[in-house]
Amino acid sequence: MSIQKVAIFGGSGNFGVPIVRALLDAGFAVTVITRHTSTATISSDVSVVRTDYSAGELVKALAGHDAAICAVGPGGMWLQSAMIDAAEAAKVKRFILGDFGWGKHVRSFPEFDEVHALRAAGWDHAAALAEANPAFTWTGITTGNPIDWALRKFPIMGFDIACQSAIIYDSGAEYFTGTTLEGIGQAVVGVLQNPDETRNRFVKVMSIKTCQSELLEAFESVTESKWDVRKSSTETLLDSGRAKHRAGTGGWILELVVTQLFQKGESRSQVAATREDTDSDLLGVKTESARDVVTRALEAYGLLQARS
Ligand SMILES: NC(=O)c1ccc[n+]([C@@H]2O[C@H](COP(=O)([O-])OP(=O)(O)OC[C@H]3O[C@@H](n4cnc5c(N)ncnc54)[C@H](OP(=O)(O)O)[C@@H]3O)[C@@H](O)[C@H]2O)c1
Incomplete structure (x- = not known):
């Protein structure tokens, strides 16, 4: 064909x-x-x-x-x-x-x-x-997660690029793929x-398997600055999202999606455990590091000069 x-x-x-x-x-x-x-x-x-x-x-x-x-x-x-x-x-x-x-x-x-x-x-x-x-x-x-786009567009995912501040949910160590x-x-x-x-x-496919802690480290390294970090929990986010859903008010989708990304021990947001279990090589989707992904998000936000 x-x-x-x-x-x-x-x-x-x-x-x-x-x-x-x-x-x-x-x-x-x-x-x-x-x-x-x-x-x-x-x-x-x-x-x-x-x-x-x-x-x-x-x-x-x-x-x-x-x-x-x-x-x-x-x-x-x-x-x-x-x-x-x-x-x-x-x-x-x-x-x-x-x-x-x-x-x-x-x-x-x-x-x-x-x-x-x-x-x-x-x-x-x-x-x-x-x-x-x-x-x-x-x-x-x-x-999976459209990672460079989502990081730039949704501060609720934990990273407010404009303010250089972060919210780390639970331990920040739950892995997801993007x-x-x-x-x-x-x-x-x-x-x-x-x-x-x-x-x-x-x-x-996946470009990366990562977690919030790795992304925070990459954001701080690429911007060469210490970000303000606040802790929160996926439990709080889940309760809030469900309450909004029950009340029929907006905002619940993002709160539940972010809970699914970071809820401890659930691996809900991994398309596969490893890259080898995906079709990324067949399709030519390259591996990217946390630093690459963060750089893309910052470039798209206009904070770094876009790569040619
Ligand atoms: N994995 C994730 O977390 C994630 C996140 C975002 C999106 N997605 C998925 O990616 C796909 C594309 O999403 P997107 O964010 O790129 O979409 P989008 O930008 O919201 O919309 C894409 C296009 O769809 C057309 N469209 C919008 N509403 C429509 C309607 N009511 N009826 C007919 N056409 C309509 C419009 O094209 P025209 O104006 O040219 O007709 C619009 O430019 C979807 O399957 C979405 O669910 C996944």
Whole structure:
């Protein structure tokens, strides 16, 4: 199977932009499929097709493409089965599912069951279509924590870059796995360059396995300064997140996600115990150190000069 023309839903998003960049750098021809109502700015290096997500418009948008990628945000995940139906009808050979998270065997809190069920319904739908039509295939890409992006965007993850302060939950020694935005883009490229090895299965990748203590050390070393450190506990965070969820107020998602990352002894947020248990080498996702990851987060924040 040879893949050259790739369409992406959500190509203007947090993950979509680095995925599109990686695809272009690897020589794929890229079409971003975007909503008629979207106000997103899209790279001039790609073709753009606008859609209302009706079956007719989707099939037309996907015609002539070898692969399609679902990188829409959680708000658009209910459209995944419509994308999959249209991809199969348009003779797209590979559909990359909307995952970029924790995959099929996610061990998260019950508060997330509904959102996982919505995603999994699309995944099961793709598997059923692929079974009925061997010309249609799929891959899910499980990337764990989007680490450089998350560290910069969410101070609740423990690191407030602007204030150079940290919150260390429990002992700070709970390990989790993460993939950088560059690694996520490379994982997509790697799947499309290895279609036979990645056919009809979930692949797992990681750039790093790390913990808060290692990240704090790296932040202090790269910024050459001592950060203000406060201690907290995942128990407090869990209670707060659950109370917000029960009350129907915002903020619970991040609090529960961060609890899952750092809750002692649970290893809830590791896509695999070791890199060897992942597909990182096959897909060309490189290993990064805590120093590398922290440097990326600081660069993206504008605190260090970006590497060329
Ligand atoms: N592992 C993690 O911790 C983690 C964290 C963040 C995201 N993710 C996953 O990564 C994937 C991409 O997430 P993201 O943060 O990159 O998404 P995002 O930036 O929020 O959205 C990506 C694009 O999706 C489209 N979109 C948004 N809302 C939509 C709606 N209601 N209907 C249709 N389209 C909509 C928009 O594209 P147009 O405007 O061009 O139509 C948007 O630019 C998702 O599967 C998400 O769950 C995982």
